[in-house]
Amino acid sequence: MSHSIYSSCRNMRRPHFRTICRYYSDNFPKITTHYTVHPREKDPRWKDVSFERFSDETDILIVGGGPAGLCAAIRAKQLAEKDGKDVKVTVVEKASQIGGHTLSGAVIEPHALNELIPDWKEKGAPLNTPVKTDKFGFLTEKGRINFPVVKGTPMYNHGNYIVRLGHVVQWLGEQAESMGVEIYPGYAASEILYHEDGSVKGIATNDVGIAKDGSPKANFERGMELHAKCTIFAEGCHGHLTKQIIKNFNLRSNAEPQTYGIGLKEMWEIDPSKHVPGTVEHTFGWPLDPHTYGGSFLYHLNDSSPLIAVGFVVGLDYSNPYISPFREFQRFKLHPSVKSIFEGGKRIAYGARAINEGGLQSLPKLTFPGGCLVGCAAGFLNVPKVKGTHNAMRSGMLAAESVYETIQSEQKETEGYEPKVYEEKIKNSPIWKELTAVRNVRPSFHNRFGLYGGVAYSGFSIVIGGREPWTLSHGGPDNSRLKPAAECKKIEYPKPDGKITFDLLSSVALSGTNHEGDQPPHLTLMDDTVPVKTNLAVYDGPEARFCPAGVYEYVPLESGEGERLQINAQNCVHCKTCDIKDPTQNINWVVPEGSGGPAYNGM
DSSP states (O other): OOHHHHHHHTTOOSHHHHHHHHHHHHHSOOOOOOTTTSOGGGOGGGTTOOOOOOEEEEEEEEEOOSHHHHHHHHHHHHHHHHHTOOOOEEEEESSSSTTTTOOOOOEEOOHHHHHHOTTTTTTTOSOOEEOOEEEEEEEOSSOEEEEOOOTTSTTOOTTOEEOOHHHHHHHHHHHHHHTTOEEEETOOEEEEEEOTTSOEEEEEEOOEEEOTTSOEEEEEEOOOEEEEEEEEEOOOTTOHHHHHHHHHTTTTTTSOOOOEEEEEEEEEEOOGGGOOTTEEEEEEETTSOTTSOEEEEEEEEESSSEEEEEEEEEETTOOOTTOOHHHHHHHHTTSTTTHHHHTTOEEEEEEEEEEEOOGGGGOOOOEETTEEEOGGGTTOOBTTTTBOHHHHHHHHHHHHHHHHHHHHHTOOSSSSOOOTHHHHHHHTSHHHHHHHHTTTTTGGGOSTTTHHHHHHHHHHHHHTTTOOSOOOOOOSOGGGGOOOGGGSOOOOOOOOOSSSSOOHHHHHHTTTOBOOSSSOOSEEESOTTHIIIIIIHHHSOTHHHHOTTSOEEEEEOTTSSSEEEEEOGGGOOOOOHHHHHOTTOOEEEOOOSTTOBOOOSOO
16 A cells, blocks of 8 residues: 555545555554654654764774774784874774674684784684694485595685684784774764765764654763774674665675675584594585585584584575575584584574675775775675685785875875775785685586586686686675575474574574664664565565574464564674565664674674
8 A cells, every 4th residue: 555545544534444544554564763764853752852972083993893893903003003103093893892793603714813913822812723623525315425625625724723703803802902992892883974075084873762663762862973084894794884885985886796695603512522622524515405505514612611613604695585594504403414413412602694705706896085894894705715704804904004004194085085005905915816716616506507516616616726717707686586485395394302403582592682672673674564565475574584583573463364574673683684685675784772782702
C-alpha cells in the first residue's frame, strides 16, 4: 500500500478503511527510529534540544583500534620521536576496551611486527604458539582426503604463530600508549566531518541518551568532534564510515565491488590428551555444496589450558537463501575426522565477523583529500592464506609514514592533507606482490564446475606463481547473487545436541554481547516495508539465517495471518553480514552507543 493511501485513510472512519489501515500497520510496523533515517531536525520532540558539540584538535586521527590502526599509531610516534617532533596521535575505538571487538582465526606472519617492534619477544608480545604442524584436507560427507602442505604454498605456516588476536591487539595498545598515543575506547566514530573544500576534517563520536523511539532522554549528550590534519580509517571490514568515504570520493571507480565471507569462531577447552600445541588444520568441501565457497580452520594454542580455536568461513556470494552459515559450522563439527576432538571438551567462547575476499581486484583508491584507508577497511586479506593481519599491520605502518611525511612537508592541495605517496608505498610493498600472485584464486570459483573448477584453476595459478597474464573478475556484489527461494531447495540441518553442536542464542551468550536496551536499533532499514514485501516474499527471509546472532527474526502477526520482521538489536555482534548480504541493500548498519557490542576475550 502506498504512503499516500495510508496517510489519507488514517482519518477515515468507514469500517473497510479501518481494516485496510490496520492491515498496513500490522504488516509494516515502524521498525527504524534512528536519526540517520528519520532526521531529528524534522522531529518536534527535538525542537528545544541543543546540538552544540565540543571539539578537540589532533595531528593524526585514527578511527579503529585494531592491528592496522595501532601499528599506524606506533609508527607515527616512532617517526616523530626520531625527528624530535611533537606529533599528537589519537585513536578512537568503539569497543569498551582495546581488542574487545577483535576476532580472527588467527595465524599471524611476524614480518611486519619484526620491523615495527624488533624486540617484541622481550616486551612480552603474546605470540606464544609457533606453528609446528600443517594439515590440509578435502572433506566428503563421511571421509577425508589429505593433501601435502608444501613450502611456498599459501597453506604453509611454518615460521608463523597461532595467536589470540584480541590479546595481541591489547598488547599493541599498551605499546602505543607507552609512546604517548591517546587512545579512547568506548567512543564510536559515527559521523565524518568535512572542511568547506570537501576534504575530510575529522570525525564526531556518537550521541548518547536517545530512547528507542528516537526521542531525547534526560541524559542526552552530544558527541564530541575530533579535528585532524589527516584521518586514517582503520575500521576493519565494511566499516560504517569507510562505506561513506568510498562512496563520497568515488574510490571504487576503477575497482570491482568488494566481496566477502563470514567467519564464525568458537574457543574450546579440550581433553589434554588430544591437544597438540602448534597444530594448524584447514579443510574445504563438506558440509558446503560444490557451488558454495568456504572451509574450516582448527588451531591448537599453547595457552594456560588445552585450548583450540575452531572456525568456519562461508563466502557471502552463495546463492541459496536457505543456507545458514552458523548451522553449516555446527554441522561441520560432526564430521568423523574432527568430532572426536570436541568430545569431552567445553566450548567457552563464540563470535563472528565478515572478512574481505575481493583481493587485488577490489582494492579501492586508498587516499582522498584528508585521509586514507588501511587494513581490512581497504581489503588487504590474502584469501588462500586465510590471513590478513600481517598485511593490515604493514599497511598501517606505510600509511603512518606517508601521513607523517605529508604533514611535515606542509604541502597540501586541500585543507585536509592527502597522503598521496601511500598508494605508491603499497604498490612497492610485499602486500602488493602477495595479492597480485593470488589475485585469481578466489574469482576462479565462479565457474560452472564450482568447487572442482576453482580448485583446479587455483592449483594451476599457485604452481606458476600467479604469473598468468590475465585477471579474473568477481562479477557482481554478493547481495546480487541470491536466488529466489522458489528456485532453491530447503536445507535440513541437524538439531543441536548441546554437547558439540549448539543453538544460536546460547552461542551469542558466550560472546559477551551487550547493548543499552533503550536506544534506537542500529540495524536501520531504509524502508520498513521491504523485509516483508521482498525479502520474505521472494527469498523467504534470508536475514533470519545469514545473521550469526539471531538479530533478525520473522514472527507471526497477532492476527495469525502472515509475519512481520523483528530486529533484536541487542544481540548484534557487529559482524556486518546483514549490511553486505541483504538482497535489496535495504539494511544499513550504523554504530550503536559507544562501548556496545561483543566483549571478546582474545578472539
